[in-house]
Amino acid sequence: MKLAGIRIINLVKKFGEVTAVDHINLDIKDGEFMTLLGPSGCGKTTTLRMIAGLEVPTDGEIYIGDKIVSSPSKGIFIPPEQRNIGMVFQNYAVWPHMTVFDNVAYPLKIRKLPKDEIEKKVMKALEMVRLKGFENRYPHQLSGGQQQRVALARALVMEPEVMLLDEPLSNLDAKLREEMRFEIKELQKEIGVTIVYVTHDQAEAMAMSDRIAVMDKGKIHQIGSPWEIYKRPADAFVAGFIGLANFLKFDDARIEENYAEVTLFGGKVKVRCAPPLKKKGELVFVVRPSEIDILESPAENTVAGTVKRATFLGDIVDYLVDVEGEEIRVQTKATTLYKEGTVVYLKINHGVLVRLT
Amino acid sequence: MERRMTFTQIMWLFSLVVLLVTIAYPLFMLIYKSLFGEKGFGYAYKVIVSDPNTWVYAFNTVKLAVIVTFFAILIGVPLAFFVVRTDLPGRKIVRFLAVLPFILPPYVSAIAWIQLAAPYVGYINRIWKALGHSGNLINIYSFAGLVLVMTLKFYVYVFLTVAAALEQMDPSLEEAARMSGAHPFKVARDVTIPLVMPSIASGALLAFVATCANFGIPALIGDRAHYYVLTTRIYSTLSIPDLDKATAYSILLVILTGVALLIQKKSFGEKRYTTLTGKTVRPSVIALGKHKGLIALFVFIFLALTSVIPLFSLFFSAFLKNLYSPLTSLSSFTIDNFKFVLIQDETTTTALRTSIFSALLASTIVTLFGALLAYMIVKTNVKGRLFMDWLSSVPYALPGTVVGVAIILAFIKTPIFNTLWIIPFAYFVRYLSYGVRTTVGSLLQIDKTLEEASLMCGANWLTTMKNIVLPLIKPGLIAAWILVFMPTLSELTVSIIIYPPNHPTIGVATYNLMEEGQYTAAYALSAVVAVVVILAQLVVNRITGKMGARGL
Numbered sequence: 018m019k020l021a022g023i024r025i026i027n028l029v030k031k032f033g034e035v036t037a038v039d040h041i042n043l044d045i046k047d048g049e050f051m052t053l054l055g056p057s058g059c060g061k062t063t064t065l066r067m068i069a070g071l072e073v074p075t076d077g078e079i080y081i082g083d084k085i086v087s088s089p090s091k092g093i094f095i096p097p098e099q100r101n102i103g104m105v106f107q108n109y110a111v112w113p114h115m116t117v118f119d120n121v122a123y124p125l126k127i128r129k130l131p132k133d134e135i136e137k138k139v140m141k142a143l144e145m146v147r148l149k150g151f152e153n154r155y156p157h158q159l160s161g162g163q164q165q166r167v168a169l170a171r172a173l174v175m176e177p178e179v180m181l182l183d184e185p186l187s188n189l190d191a192k193l194r195e196e197m198r199f200e201i202k203e204l205q206k207e208i209g210v211t212i213v214y215v216t217h218d219q220a221e222a223m224a225m226s227d228r229i230a231v232m233d234k235g236k237i238h239q240i241g242s243p244w245e246i247y248k249r250p251a252d253a254f255v256a257g258f259i260g261l262a263n264f265l266k267f268d269d270a271r272i273e274e275n276y277a278e279v280t281l282f283g284g285k286v287k288v289r290c291a292p293p294l295k296k297k298g299e300l301v302f303v304v305r306p307s308e309i310d311i312l313e314s315p316a317e318n319t320v321a322g323t324v325k326r327a328t329f330l331g332d333i334v335d336y337l338v339d340v341e342g343e344e345i346r347v348q349t350k351a352t353t354l355y356k357e358g359t360v361v362y363l364k365i366n367h368g369v370l371v372r373l374t
Numbered sequence: 375m376e377r378r379m380t381f382t383q384i385m386w387l388f389s390l391v392v393l394l395v396t397i398a399y400p401l402f403m404l405i406y407k408s409l410f411g412e413k414g415f416g417y418a419y420k421v422i423v424s425d426p427n428t429w430v431y432a433f434n435t436v437k438l439a440v441i442v443t444f445f446a447i448l449i450g451v452p453l454a455f456f457v458v459r460t461d462l463p464g465r466k467i468v469r470f471l472a473v474l475p476f477i478l479p480p481y482v483s484a485i486a487w488i489q490l491a492a493p494y495v496g497y498i499n500r501i502w503k504a505l506g507h508s509g510n511l512i513n514i515y516s517f518a519g520l521v522l523v524m525t526l527k528f529y530v531y532v533f534l535t536v537a538a539a540l541e542q543m544d545p546s547l548e549e550a551a552r553m554s555g556a557h558p559f560k561v562a563r564d565v566t567i568p569l570v571m572p573s574i575a576s577g578a579l580l581a582f583v584a585t586c587a588n589f590g591i592p593a594l595i596g597d598r599a600h601y602y603v604l605t606t607r608i609y610s611t612l613s614i615p616d617l618d619k620a621t622a623y624s625i626l627l628v629i630l631t632g633v634a635l636l637i638q639k640k641s642f643g644e645k646r647y648t649t650l651t652g653k654t655v656r657p658s659v660i661a662l663g664k665h666k667g668l669i670a671l672f673v674f675i676f677l678a679l680t681s682v683i684p685l686f687s688l689f690f691s692a693f694l695k696n697l698y699s700p701l702t703s704l705s706s707f708t709i710d711n712f713k714f715v716l717i718q719d720e721t722t723t724t725a726l727r728t729s730i731f732s733a734l735l736a737s738t739i740v741t742l743f744g745a746l747l748a749y750m751i752v753k754t755n756v757k758g759r760l761f762m763d764w765l766s767s768v769p770y771a772l773p774g775t776v777v778g779v780a781i782i783l784a785f786i787k788t789p790i791f792n793t794l795w796i797i798p799f800a801y802f803v804r805y806l807s808y809g810v811r812t813t814v815g816s817l818l819q820i821d822k823t824l825e826e827a828s829l830m831c832g833a834n835w836l837t838t839m840k841n842i843v844l845p846l847i848k849p850g851l852i853a854a855w856i857l858v859f860m861p862t863l864s865e866l867t868v869s870i871i872i873y874p875p876n877h878p879t880i881g882v883a884t885y886n887l888m889e890e891g892q893y894t895a896a897y898a899l900s901a902v903v904a905v906v907v908i909l910a911q912l913v914v915n916r917i918t919g920k921m922g923a924r925g926l
Contacts, residue, residue: 071549097552104553110546114568123564124554171554 021082021178021211022047023068028077030063037063039235040077045213050205052214052222055232056258061215064232065181068213069104070097081179098127103172103180103210107187109164111156117143117167118152124175142174145204162193169201173208182214186221198224219259223247231255239294251294252372256303263309263345265302270370277370282320282341290368298372304365306348311336311355312362319362324355338363381835386756389747393765396803400780401768407783408625411618418622432626435603438520438592439585445525446581449676450532451574456673458540460660463670469537471677474685476530477911479864481590481885482900486684487514487523488594488888489691489897495698497687515598523591526680528581535577539570558660579638583631587773589867590881594888604630605775605867612779612871621783624776631773685904692901694894711898715887722899724876725883728794729863732879736801737858741851743802744809751810752817753825763810770807777804778871792874800872801862809854816850817843853917860910864903 023045030038038060045051053061066072068079070086073094079087081102086095112120121142125135143149146166156164165185172180182201186194202225205212216222222229223243230240231254239251250256253264267279277292279302293300312319322340334354336347340363347363355361408418422428456462457469475483491498491514502511513519547569551561589605597606604627611620662669692711699706715722744766750756751763769777781800785791790799820843828838866881873882880903887896 069549069553071552097549098555098557100553101555102553104550106546106550108544108546110544110550112547112550112565112569123551123556127555127560168550171550175554 024080026078029075031075041237048209050212050227052226052229054222054229059232060235061232065215070100103177105168105172105182105185107184109168111164111167113156117154121170142170146170179211261306263304267302285320288365288368293370295372304368306346308367309347310364315362319364324359400784403783404780408621413618417618421622431604431607439582442524442585443578443582446529446532450529454533454536458537460662471681474681481866484591484594485900486688520595528584531580532577535573539573579634583634586631608775624779689901692897711894715895715899722883725878725880728877729880732798733859733863735798736862737855740809740858741855745813747810748813766810767807769803774867778868794877800868805858808857812854816847856914
């Protein structure tokens with residue numbers, strides 16, 4: 018199977034006055050699992066549809082492998098049917114008037130493959146998505162999860178260089194969604210295809226991706242592995258979108274090459290933390306609720322606060338603590354439960370300095 | 375809670391009795407009389423089997439309907455495609471103009487085309503002659519004329535069902551085919567057309583049934599072309615009068631339309647592909663490219679010829695002193711025709727009063743009783759509510775002519791027959807379905823918890839109805855009222871069969887003016903009807919938003 022990366026250069030898409038995708042650059046490697054993550058309306062689906070050829074870009078270039086597929090300035094636009102890309106849609110888009118077999122066989126019939134080869138390849142694809150024995154059923158006889166597997170098999174069967182998945186799990190229930198995550202990841206490892214995956218679900222993105230591109234308002238805010246995105250967010254948007262975060266004011270920050278040190282609450286607290294990734298812009302100090310400990314009595318490098326709200330969630334307790342007028346979210350293991358109104362002492366273990374924009 | 379139960383029971387009994395007397399009884403009488411007529415057992419069926427004329431009329435009806443349906447598909451499908459799936463300019467106007475002829479009563483459309491294309495006096499033929507030709511370019515009084523007027527009336531069924539299917543189709547179904555490597559033409563062949571097929575068939579069958587059941591157009595155009603169909607024959611046999619034969623024809627017509635409706639319900643009602651749509655549907659629009667101007671020109675010329683010009687020339691004709699007046703002289707025009715039909719003539723002024731009275735009464739009672747039925751159907755689980763729902767919908771599914779015959783058979787010996795009251799009564803029977811369906815639609819949108827929340831706040835059932843349910847369904851009730859008022863005001867098909875001699879309706883009076891040769895007066899009356907109907911439709915569209923257009 019030939020593999021191909023995708024290169025996106027200064028891609029722009031305007032719908033009338035609205036700029037949906039605003040000069041984005043993205044390099045996706047051969048066989049990589051890349052996720053476009055962001056809130057709805059951030060331009061992730063539009064980007065995916067431009068790779069597919071279902072949307073015509075306003076400006077910029079898209080390469081698949083070493084072939085240019087789209088460049089308005091050069092007058093190049095390869096229509097979707099000639100791009101050899103497998104795509105899985107949010108609504109499955111399984112054709113209701115065809116059987117499972119006919120659905121999956123369709124891309125091969127279009128390519129005029131011999132009948133016995135079509136049959137062999139369809140059965141192999143159905144086996145891969147664990148749908149063997151369902152080939153004569155119609156889509157309305159299948160569950161949502163099974164329909165999505167048909168769509169997956171249809172995208173796989175043509176052995177594409179690239180597969181695009183547009184929120185493929187968002188119509189499934191929570192349990193099935195989690196199962197399918199691992200199945201898709203396993204399939205990708207097995208056949209080594211390049212995948213571009215669009216989702217607004219950060220847990221889904223973290224679980225499956227090699228790298229994630231976090232998008233908002235048509236721009237890419239950060240590209241990195243799930244670990245990097247979580248541990249070293251590039252700016253306040255990424256920090257707030259991935260996981261929970263407290264944004265704290267600080268008195269002073271000392272930034273070195275490999276680390277930084279911030280001083281908070283009038284010098285009462287000093288925290289060693291990661292230095293900012295971006296060079297320019299106003300700074301804010303980000304602390305995850307799980308990186309704060311709650312102590313019963315004062316100690317060095319702690320600050321006093323009052324518990325405003327305590328929520329017992331089973332394995333953890335979620336607190337809102339008022340510290341000198343600032344509300345700080347803290348999550349601790351459920352070993353002790355401090356009641357509302359209790360005075361406690363917070364110890365901040367880690368944090369990261371990020372730019373506001 | 376207990377008081378509510380008894381109240382519901384009383385209402386249940388009341389509704390059941392009303393439905394049995396007004397709908398079930400006439401339908402029963404139609405079947406009963408077809409078996410035990412005045413001329414002995416089974417006479418009606420003997421007529422059907424042995425009289426060759428019966429088969430001629432039945433064949434004529436089917437032949438006309440098949441040809442009209444064929445042309446309806448030919449026009450409706452491409453037009454729907456252009457409106458929904460291409461970047462054709464002025465698509466909203468196209469939609470409005472396509473639906474416009476449909477909201478007019480059929481006899482008004484027939485009259486509009488008669489004054490446009492009648493031999494010698496129609497504008498088309500006058501212009502043809504003025505250009506130096508002899509004879510007529512088209513003669514509306516012909517089989518072709520009949521097909522033309524009915525096609526332009528009923529292609530809307532195909533257009534609307536196909537347009538709705540194309541709009542609701544998930545665009546990713548087509549995108550998936552393209553991603554599979556299919557060229558747009560192959561996508562149309564393999565995905566779009568197979569998916570729209572059930573809707574084309576469904577719209578075509580509706581057009582077929584509507585053509586079979588129509589009276590106004592074959593009565594005004596077909597009779598003069600000596601092309602007789604079942605509906606017009608029922609009317610003329612009634613005036614002999616030969617009730618048994620009319621009953622036989624009615625049964626035949628019911629079987630014809632019933633079979634078509636059954637096919638439509640059975641095979642296409644269930645097979646409708648429901649496609650799950652997640653996000654808002656954005657039908658992918660095909661750019662027409664360099665052919666855009668040409669296609670747009672063609673579409674707009676077609677719509678101008680079929681819906682704008684007939685209507686405008688009808689208004690124009692309504693101001694003519696007589697049909698032969700030269701069109702170039704200002705002295706040929708007058709408002710006397712309007713004065714005549716609205717003020718002077720006793721028959722037409724009586725008709726105006728009769729129709730307004732009957733339409734007001736019928737629409738009010740249909741709305742109230744329809745709301746009651748709808749409430750029981752949606753919000754209670756009383757016994758037989760589905761039967762009541764079905765029964766209330768039967769008279770609208772039947773051809774109007776047949777409903778008229780059934781009412782005659784059932785009530786000819788009662789005192790209300792031959793009085794003014796039979797007219798609103800017949801309208802109630804025929805249009806009850808409108809009231810029920812519209813209110814059922816609004817009630818289904820009210821979640822049960824909204825009422826329960828009111829009960830939890832301490833309001834009793836009656837207060838809850840008044841404060842919560844009624845305000846929420848009020849737009850639906852108003853829409854139902856207008857939806858009944860509009861067609862009943864200008865009704866012809868049922869009225870002409872049951873009207874008492876001294877109480878003609880607007881439809882009947884217009885038809886009679888045409889038959890008596892008082893054409894300009896008929897044009898004036900039709901023009902008035904057209905204006906009222908179009909204005910009322912605009913009001914309905916405003917109230918129900920998009921629902922109104924779909925409700926057609």
